[in-house]
Amino acid sequence: MIVIHSLSGGGAERVAVDLAAYWVERGFRVSLVTQADAQSDVYEVDARVKRIVMGTAGESGGAFAGALANLQRVWRLRRLIRREKPSLVLGMMTTSSVLAVMAAQGLPCRVIATEHTHPPAQTMAPMWQRLRRWAYPKAARVVALTSGTAAWIEQHVPGSRLTVIPNAVRWPMPVEEPVVEPPARYGRRRLLAVGRLHESKGFDLLIEAFAQLAGYFPNWDLVILGEGDCREPLQAQIEVAGLEQRISMPGRVGNVGQWYVESDLYVLSSRVEGLSNTLLESMASGLAPVAFDCETGPREIVRHGIDGVLVNPPEDVEALAAHLSDMMSNEEKRRSCARRAVDVLDRFSTARVMALWEEVFRAR
Structure with missing residues (x-):
């Protein structure tokens, strides 16, 4: 029972x-x-x-x-x-x-x-x-x-x-309702985050970090999948930053596996975590992750410098922006980490x- x-x-x-x-x-x-x-x-x-x-x-x-x-x-x-x-x-x-x-x-x-x-x-x-x-x-x-x-x-x-x-790790990933097709990228890059729109997930920190990078990476967009009570303040933060065309929040999707496959980099900005299912799923899908090294969770999944990046100190926007910048600008590093990230299929x-x-x- x-x-x-x-x-x-x-x-x-x-x-x-x-x-x-x-x-x-x-x-x-x-x-x-x-x-x-x-x-x-x-x-x-x-x-x-x-x-x-x-x-x-x-x-x-x-x-x-x-x-x-x-x-x-x-x-x-x-x-x-x-x-x-x-x-x-x-x-x-x-x-x-x-x-x-x-x-x-x-x-x-x-x-x-x-x-x-x-x-x-x-x-x-x-x-x-x-x-x-x-x-x-x-x-x-x-x-x-x-x-x-x-x-x-x-x-x-x-x-x-x-x-x-x-x-x-849930694999292969099921397809459930609602199915929301990722928009065509036309050569653009996609930074993906997934989770409940809650303060603990640190999406406010992520938006702030992306705002620092947006001008340097004009061909990258940020997508945050999920739903929750923080939608309105997060949307307001996006609008204040003038990034409505670069940051989108499509809501909860049942075909998140397709979004992992059609993205270029995964980011976990959580202030706290248990053991992140989305981090496991993204890595199993062949995405390199950048994750805050919060007190528990990411460090037991991500092998820093091998299959992803752990950001210290946690909750530090400048540190997150710096590590994202490094990964966004270095395609070979993303690919190298992604090749090893799929090891979670065996490890978990x-x-x-x-x-x-x-x-x-x-x-x-």
Whole structure:
């Protein structure tokens, strides 16, 4: 049983769907439980996976109401565990992991908790932080995406039995709706970024860096794929810079693989990351990446100077602009890094990653 808040978009949500499909294909009985209803789904669930909606999503409002709402979530999830009788319950992200541990207390199933975001970068109520310190040592295993996150949990949540399992690179990349064709380039170069339009992704820093370079590289354009709450301020920033003809934000696309193939360089400007799916996908597609060396994530994927560039210090616009300039001006360097970037297909293959999950499943 996989438990997650919703399937409304995001890396953890996509991983939940991929894990469910992989395990059901191999003969496991798999259920996928969400608090939100299916109308908010972005990702399609394999028809063989039993989809269960608890209907407990929404704002709780106030400490007392929040406590009651969480008790209801625990009670409903416990009823589901008793009814479905899974041998293993996988909580996806912090709150779902905590709820799963609470709901499964005393029942004959093992609970695996997972962290998909580096905890210091999360905004989390003190109550959930306390509950995490209580719950994780009771889980059969706590899975972190990166060694940096595992080190943080080891220090701040003592007693957790930790394992590091990265995301597998999704390959070949599926084509989903909406399909948005990349515009013809007519000899122009394309710098590509992909992610939720959120402050954590640092697209404001990227736009500022590109604005510094635009005059020196008149045949390069920047495309930012994704959707989110920061669309309006980012669009305003583009207009203030006078770059409406050079920077575009087409929104979320279901054929992102085609955009990777039809671009010349990938950039990850995140202030914080777990393990970036888009970074893996772009490299698997043969794009050289330039990425901020934020506290966790990119350094566990990019081999600096071999298959891409790690920018230090993180969040430094001038440093980002300098490294982008170097890669944009040097086609041979881009090609050299791109040739090695595709090694992620082996380094983060489904076979390797699922073998790590098998070890966790079988461990006692």
